[in-house]
Amino acid sequence: MSIPKTQKAAIFETNGGKIEYKDIPVPTPKPTEILINVKYSGVCHTDLHAWKGDWPLDTKLPLVGGHEGAGIVVAKGDQVTNFEIGDYAGIKWLNGSCMSCEFCQQGAEPNCPDADLSGYTHDGSFQQYATADAVQAAKIPKGTDLAEVAPILCAGVTVYKALKTAALTPGQFVAISGAGGGLGSLAVQYAKAMGLRVVGIDGGEDKEKLFKSLGGEIFIDFTKTKDVVTAIQEATNGGPHGVINVSVSPAAISQSCKYVRTLGTVVLVGLPAGAVCESSVFEHVIKSIQIKGSYVGNRQDTAEAIDFFSRGLVKSPIKIVGLSELDSVYKLMEEGKIVGRYVLDTSK
Numbered sequence: 263m264s265i266p267k268t269q270k271a272a273i274f275e276t277n278g279g280k281i282e283y284k285d286i287p288v289p290t291p292k293p294t295e296i297l298i299n300v301k302y303s304g305v306c307h308t309d310l311h312a313w314k315g316d317w318p319l320d321t322k323l324p325l326v327g328g329h330e331g332a333g334i335v336v337a338k339g340d341q342v343t344n345f346e347i348g349d350y351a352g353i354k355w356l357n358g359s360c361m362s363c364e365f366c367q368q369g370a371e372p373n374c375p376d377a378d379l380s381g382y383t384h385d386g387s388f389q390q391y392a393t394a395d396a397v398q399a400a401k402i403p404k405g406t407d408l409a410e411v412a413p414i415l416c417a418g419v420t421v422y423k424a425l426k427t428a429a430l431t432p433g434q435f436v437a438i439s440g441a442g443g444g445l446g447s448l449a450v451q452y453a454k455a456m457g458l459r460v461v462g463i464d465g466g467e468d469k470e471k472l473f474k475s476l477g478g479e480i481f482i483d484f485t486k487t488k489d490v491v492t493a494i495q496e497a498t499n500g501g502p503h504g505v506i507n508v509s510v511s512p513a514a515i516s517q518s519c520k521y522v523r524t525l526g527t528v529v530l531v532g533l534p535a536g537a538v539c540e541s542s543v544f545e546h547v548i549k550s551i552q553i554k555g556s557y558v559g560n561r562q563d564t565a566e567a568i569d570f571f572s573r574g575l576v577k578s579p580i581k582i583v584g585l586s587e588l589d590s591v592y593k594l595m596e597e598g599k600i601v602g603r604y605v606l607d608t609s610k
C-alpha cells in the first residue's frame with residue numbers, strides 16, 4: 263500500500279483558535295503503534311470541549327482532535343502482533359495507559375493517571391492517517407460500515423459502560439438526560455437491548471422523533487415542561503431506577519438527583535465546563551441514592567459495545583459531512599442543534 267507523505271487534517275494551534283483544514287505530514291508509527299487510514303470520524307462533544315479548553319487538563323498544541331475514527335491499517339511498528347495490514351481498526355479516546363498501576367491492573371485502564379488520549383494528548387482522527395497504540399486500538403470486523411461504526415468507538419462504548427455502571431435489571435426505568443444527542447441516541451438503544459424501559463429528556467420535536475424511532479417509551483421535552491422533576495416522577499410512577507446523564511447542562515445533572523427513584527442510581531457522564539453536581543444531603547440519605555461517575559470503557563467494554571452494533575441491536579443515527587466542515591459542526595453542537603451524531607468523511 264502506498265502511503266503519501268502529506269495528508270489533509272483539521273488542526274488548531276490554540277484552544278478556541280481557528281480550525282485549519284490543511285496539509286500536514288503523515289505520522290510515522292512507533293514500534294508499538296499502527297498507522298490507520300481513517301475513512302470516517304465521529305464528532306463527539308468532547309472534541310468541542312478539547313478545542314475550547316473547557317477542562318482542567320491541558321491538550322497538546324497544535325492539536326488534531328477526534329477519537330471516533332474508523333479505518334484500515336496501512337502500516338505497523340515491528341512490535342505489533344495483533345493487527346495485520348488491511349485489518350479494520352478504530353481510534354478511541356483511550357490511546358494508551360501505563361498497564362502497571364493499580365487501576366490498569368484491574369482493567370480500569372481509562373482511570374490510569376498516565377492515560378494517553380486520542381484527540382487530546384495524542385493527535386486524533388480528524389486526519390486521513392493517524393497513529394494508534396496497537397494494544398488499545400479497537401478491532402472492527404471486516405466488512406463493517408466504517409461510517410456507522412465510528413460513533414460506537416466513543417459514544418457507544420461510553421453509554422454501554424454507563425448502563426452497566428447503573429446496574430439495572432430488565433423491566434426497570436432508565437432516564438437518559440440528553441437523549442437526542444450523540445451519546446444519548448445510542449444510550450436509548452443499548453438500554454432497550456438490555457430490556458430496560460427508556461425515558462428520554464431533551465429539547466425539540468426532531469429529538470423527540472428520533473427518540474421514538476429508536477424505541478424510547480416516554481419523552482420529556484425540557485424546553486416545554488414546566489416541572490421536569492414531577493413530570494418524570496409521574497410518568498415512571500415514582501422516578502426512574504437509574505439516570506444516565508449525557509447532557510451538557512449542570513442544572514439537568516443536579517435535577518436528576520431529585521427525580522431519581524428511591525434506592526436509584528445517578529450516573530454522571532456528560533462533562534460541562536466547571537460543573538458541580540448538587541444533591542440535597544437529606545434527600546440523598548433518606549432516598550439512599552447513589553451517584554457514580556463513568557468514564558468511557560475498557561478494551562472488553564469496547565469489544566462488547568461493538569458486538570451489540572455488529573449484531574444489529576444498535577444503529578448509528580448519523581449525518582455524514584466533510585472533514586473540512588468541522589468548524590460548522592462545532593457551531594451546531596454548541597447550539598444543541600445536532601440530532602444524533604455527525605460523522606466526518608476524511609476524503610472531503
Ligand code: 8ID
Pocket residue numbers: 305306307308309311416417420439440441442443444445446463464465469484508509510511513514530531532533534556557558559595598600602
Ligand atoms: O466517558 C465519558 N464520561 C464521556 C465520553 C464521551 C462524551 C463523556 N462525554 C461527554 C461529552 O464531553 C459531553 O460533555 O458527554 C457529553 C455529551 O456528549 P455528546 O453526546 O457528544 O453531546 P451532544 O451530541 O451535544 O448531546 C448533548 C445533548 O444534551 C442535550 C442537548 O440538546 C443534546 O441533545 N441537553 C442539553 I445541552 N441541555 C439539556 C437539558 N437541560 C439537554 N437534555 C436534557 N436536559
Ligand code: ZN
Pocket residue numbers: 306307308309329355416417
Ligand atoms: Zn467522545
Ligand code: ZN
Pocket residue numbers: 359360361362363364365366367374375376
Ligand atoms: Zn496505569
